[in-house]
Structure formats: structure tokens, C-alpha cells
Amino acid sequence: xxxxxxxxxxxxxxxxxxxxxxxxxxxxxxxxxxSGLSLKAIATQMGMTAPALYRYFANRDELLTELILTAYRxxxxxxxxxxxxxxxxxxxxxxxxxxxxQWSVSHPHRYLLLYGTPVPGYAAPPxxxxxxxxxxxxxxxxxxxxxxxxxxxxxxxxxxRLHGVLSLDLAGHFTGMGIDTERLYDDEVNSAIAAPE
Amino acid sequence: xxxxxxxxxxxxxxxxxxxxxxxxxxxxxxxxxxSGLSLKAIATQMGMTAPALYRYFANRDELLTELILTAYRxxxxxxxxxxxxxxxxxxxxxxxxxxxxQWSVSHPHRYLLLYGTPVPGYAAPPxxxxxxxxxxxxxxxxxxxxxxxxxxxxxxxxxxRLHGVLSLDLAGHFTGMGIDTERLYDDEVNSAIAAPE
DNA sequence: TGTACATCAGTGAACGCGCGTTCACTGATGTAC
DNA sequence: TGTACATCAGTGAACGCGCGTTCACTGATGTAC
Numbered sequence: 001x002x003x004x005x006x007x008x009x010x011x012x013x014x015x016x017x018x019x020x021x022x023x024x025x026x027x028x029x030x031x032x033x034x035s036g037l038s039l040k041a042i043a044t045q046m047g048m049t050a051p052a053l054y055r056y057f058a059n060r061d062e063l064l065t066e067l068i069l070t071a072y073r074x075x076x077x078x079x080x081x082x083x084x085x086x087x088x089x090x091x092x093x094x095x096x097x098x099x100x101x102q103w104s105v106s107h108p109h110r111y112l113l114l115y116g117t118p119v120p121g122y123a124a125p126p127x128x129x130x131x132x133x134x135x136x137x138x139x140x141x142x143x144x145x146x147x148x149x150x151x152x153x154x155x156x157x158x159x160x161r162l163h164g165v166l167s168l169d170l171a172g173h174f175t176g177m178g179i180d181t182e183r184l185y186d187d188e189v190n191s192a193i194a195a196p197e
Numbered sequence: 198x199x200x201x202x203x204x205x206x207x208x209x210x211x212x213x214x215x216x217x218x219x220x221x222x223x224x225x226x227x228x229x230x231x232s233g234l235s236l237k238a239i240a241t242q243m244g245m246t247a248p249a250l251y252r253y254f255a256n257r258d259e260l261l262t263e264l265i266l267t268a269y270r271x272x273x274x275x276x277x278x279x280x281x282x283x284x285x286x287x288x289x290x291x292x293x294x295x296x297x298x299q300w301s302v303s304h305p306h307r308y309l310l311l312y313g314t315p316v317p318g319y320a321a322p323p324x325x326x327x328x329x330x331x332x333x334x335x336x337x338x339x340x341x342x343x344x345x346x347x348x349x350x351x352x353x354x355x356x357x358r359l360h361g362v363l364s365l366d367l368a369g370h371f372t373g374m375g376i377d378t379e380r381l382y383d384d385e386v387n388s389a390i391a392a393p394e
Numbered sequence: 395t396g397t398a399c400a401t402c403a404g405t406g407a408a409c410g411c412g413c414g415t416t417c418a419c420t421g422a423t424g425t426a427c
Numbered sequence: 428t429g430t431a432c433a434t435c436a437g438t439g440a441a442c443g444c445g446c447g448t449t450c451a452c453t454g455a456t457g458t459a460c
Contacts, residue, residue: 008457009456009457010401010402010403010456010457013403014403017403031317032317032318033232033314033316033317035230035232035233036232036317038445038446038447039446039447039448040445040446040447041445041446048403048404048405049404049405049406050446050447050448051404051405051406051448051449051450052403052404052405054447054448054449055402055403055404056403059447059448060446060447060448112314115365115368115370116313116314116368117230117309117313117314117368118368118369119230120228120229120230120233121229129373132370156374156376156381157381157384157385157388159365160358160361160362160365160381160385161357161358161361161385162361163361163364163365164357164358164359164360164361164362164364165357165361167360167361167364168312168356168357168360171312171313171314171315172315173312173329176326177353179353184353184354184357187354188354188357188358191388205424206423206424207423207424207434207435207436210436211436214436235412235413235414236413236414236415237412237413237414238412238413245436245437245438246437246438246439247413247414247415248415248416248417248437248438248439249436249437249438251414251415251416252435252436252437253436256414256415257413257414257415396460397459397460398458398459398460399457399458399459399460400456400457400458400459401455401456401457401458402454402455402456402457403453403454403455403456404452404453404454404455405451405452405453405454406450406451406452406453407449407450407451407452408448408449408450409447409448409449409450410446410447410448411445411446411447412444412445412446413443413444413445413446414442414443414444415441415442415443416440416441416442417439417440417441417442418438418439418440419437419438419439419440420436420437420438420439421435421436421437421438422434422435422436422437423433423434423435423436424432424433424434424435425431425432425433425434426430426431426432426433427429427430427431427432
């Protein structure tokens with residue numbers, strides 16, 4: 001099922017260039033948002049001409065898709081990495097929440113690309129949905145092991161509460177309100193772990 | 198303090214044209230996002246040439262600012278309209294939450310413009326912060342009247358929980374997950390009204 | 395070890411497009427006498 | 428009631444800009460004998 005990756009020196013070089021393109025792409029998204037992503041500008045930054053990038057990406061949307069899928073995978077790995085099957089479920093939930101926040105605060109534009117206002121005119125590939133579900137799984141598992149009657153519903157509430165705090169924080173909507181966002185986040189984690197109501 | 202609005206026939210005509218420009222602007226934001234807002238395209242839609250619009254708005258950002266301020270005012274009015282001082286505080290909170298959701302679902306792009314991913318390169322005017330606070334006030338009042346120890350903190354939690362559900366819903370991130378978003382919203386309203394933890 | 399060939403990264407010119415914004419102007423509308 | 432004048436909405440041409448994408452090409456690199 002895993003695609004056979006060619007691995008000669010040319011293939012290695014290709015991977016390097018693709019990686020560099022993506023680095024510049026993230027920088028652009030940080031500066032100008034997802035709709036400001038421009039192949040031509042990236043090429044210029046890399047000291048190349050724009051058509052050269054079409055050796056690496058069929059078009060602009062394909063690059064955007066790769067960025068989104070990569071971001072999902074990163075976030076999924078970050079969330080999964082800290083969770084041990086041996087831990088009690090409540091601790092698993094706290095670790096998931098902490099990893100989720102850590103990754104999001106470290107990569108605010110990636111987070112907003114995944115969970116923020118959709119990019120107009122861009123349709124995410126089906127694979128994105130699969131990856132979004134993958135991030136959900138450790139959550140459902142933990143609630144399930146904790147004996148929650150409806151682990152899925154509890155997971156959804158968990159998710160929306162974290163997202164409520166995180167998204168307003170990352171988008172800067174708490175600015176000037178004198179809110180301790182980290183504490184607010186922790187309080188919401190606690191409330192979502194506690195009883196259903 | 199209120200600016201003296203001229204009110205001759207010319208002034209009336211101006212108001213009509215400005216209103217029509219804004220109508221087309223909202224349509225564009227719905228279609229192409231806030232960064233797709235284009236004076237030239239609006240002019241074309243109205244059967245005019247682009248420079249004509251500079252009679253009405255100094256530039257693109259000024260139009261965007263007016264849209265944002267208008268949206269804040271609409272939302273504030275919607276939230277305030279349904280709240281009666283005579284109601285018990287708990288009912289006030291439910292009414293605020295209902296009005297908030299109603300307005301947001303009716304105008305998803307307006308909501309995302311106010312509370313979603315910021316428009317890159319655009320700095321909101323100070324007046325926006327004032328209006329954002331105004332929307333907060335009925336909430337704080339209600340919690341205060343309910344005898345909450347820290348009405349502000351309770352209001353923040355109230356807000357983030359509603360926003361958590363609403364923003365994911367409006368951005369389409371619940372699609373295909375089989376979630377009853379209205380019920381989820383109501384549950385979160387209940388949880389935010391109930392005890393601090 | 396050396397040569398002939400195939401692969402393929404990158405170039406340069408070009409396409410059509412849409413954008414914000416300026417400027418000098420025309421001509422209709424409202425106002426003052 | 429009529430005329431002269433001022434206001435101002437809208438035009439058309441132009442500016443410089445950046446975008447995605449195509450195409451025929453050059454020349455370096457890797458591979459097969």
C-alpha cells in the first residue's frame with residue numbers, strides 16, 4: 001500500500017527542493033494568509049523562476065493540499081506522541097489537551113489553516129477528513145476507557161471547548177481584555193474532563 | 198457628539214449608493230472571503246466604473262472597516278434586543294445565547310469576519326474593540342445579577358464555549374460527523390450557565 | 395574507464411487576467427439670486 | 428419664474444503591479460553499455 005519512493009540522488013534533491021518550497025509557503029501563509037499563497041513569490045524567494053516550481057507541484061492548489069495534509073499529520077503525531085496506553089484515562093486527556101495547545105501555539109497559522117475560516121474556492125481532499133478523524137481517535141479512546149457513556153459526544157465537547165479558547169486566542173481576539181489564556185485553557189480542560197453537565 | 202448628517206436629496210442618494218455597495222461587498226465576502234473583496238468588481242456589478250466608488254470610500258480598507266463596524270453594531274443590537282431587565286438572569290443568558298446563534302447562523306460570513314481568522318494586512322480600528330466590548334456587557338450584567346462571584350470570568354467562559362461550537366459549525370468542520378449542532382450548542386449554553394466548574 | 399544517450403531541472407518569453415488607485419474631464423443636478 | 432453658477436457623481440484612459448499557467452528551449456546530471 002505504501003508507494004514505492006524512488007531514492008536516487010535526483011529523488012533526494014527533489015525532496016529537498018519540495019521541502020524548501022513548503023518552508024517558504026508557510027512563511028507566506030503567516031504573512032499574507034492562505035489566500036496570499038503565491039507560487040511566483042515563492043520562486044522569487046528561492047532565486048528561481050516560477051515555471052520551475054511546476055516540476056514539483058502541478059499547481060497552486062496541490063501545494064496547498066500538501067501543506068494542509070502535512071499539518072494534519074504533524075498535529076496528529078504531536079497528540080499521539082504524548083499518550084501512553086499505561087496512563088490513566090484522565091491523564092491521557094490532559095496530555096492530549098496539552099499537546100494540542102502546544103502545537104497550536106507553536107504553529108498558529110497552521111492551526112488556523114486547519115480549523116479556521118475556510119479558504120474560499122478551495123475544497124479540501126477527502127484524505128483531510130480521514131486525518132481529522134485520526135486526531136479525534138485518542139480522545140474517544142480515553143473517554144471510552146474512562147467509562148463515559150457516550151465517549152464520542154464527550155470528545156466533541158472536549159474539542160469545541162479547547163477550540164473555543166484556542167481559536168480566539170490565536171486570532172488575537174483576547175487582546176487587551178486582560179485574560180490569562182493559559183489558565184482559561186486549563187480550566188476548560190478540567191471542565192471538559194469533569195462530569196457531563 | 199452625533200455628527201450632523203446632511204440630508205438633502207443628494208445626501209439621500211449617497212446613502213443609497215453606499216448601501217448598495219455594501220450589499221455587493223457582503224456578497225463578495227461570502228463568495229471569495231474578506232481578502233477577495235474588490236472595489237473594481239463591485240463597481241462592475243453595479244454597472245459603474247471603479248473610480249466612481251472613490252466618491253464613497255477613500256479606499257478598500259475604509260470599506261472593509263465600515264463593514265466590520267456595521268456587523269459589530271448589528272450583532273450588538275441583536276443581542277441587546279431580546280434582553281429585558283425584568284427577566285431573571287438565567288433567562289437573560291439563554292436569550293443572549295439564542296440571539297447570538299441566530300444572528301451568526303443567518304450571517305455566517307459576517308460572524309467569521311468578526312471572530313474568525315484575521316484578514317492579513319488589515320488592522321481593525323480602535324472603535325472595533327469598543328463595539329466588541331459592548332456585545333460583552335449584557336453578558337457580564339446577567340452574571341452579575343445572578344450573583345456570580347466573578348461575572349467577567351464567567352462571561353469569558355460563556356463566550357468561548359459558544360464560539361467553540363459556532364465557529365466550527367459555520368466553518369463546516371462538523372460536516373460528516375453526524376453532530377446535532379443545535380443541541381450541542383444548547384448543551385454548552387446550559388453548562389456555561391451552571392456552576393463554575 | 396570512456397562514450398553515447400536519456401532524463402529532467404530550470405529558463406525566458408509570453409498569454410490573459412484582475413487588482414488599487416490617480417487624474418483630467420464631462421455633464422447632470424441643486425442652489426442662490 | 429428664470430437664469431447663472433457651484434457642486435459633485437461618474438467616465439475613460441492610464442499607471443504599475445502581481446498572479447497562475449503554457450510552451451519551446453538549454454544544459455547539466457545520471458545511466459547503460
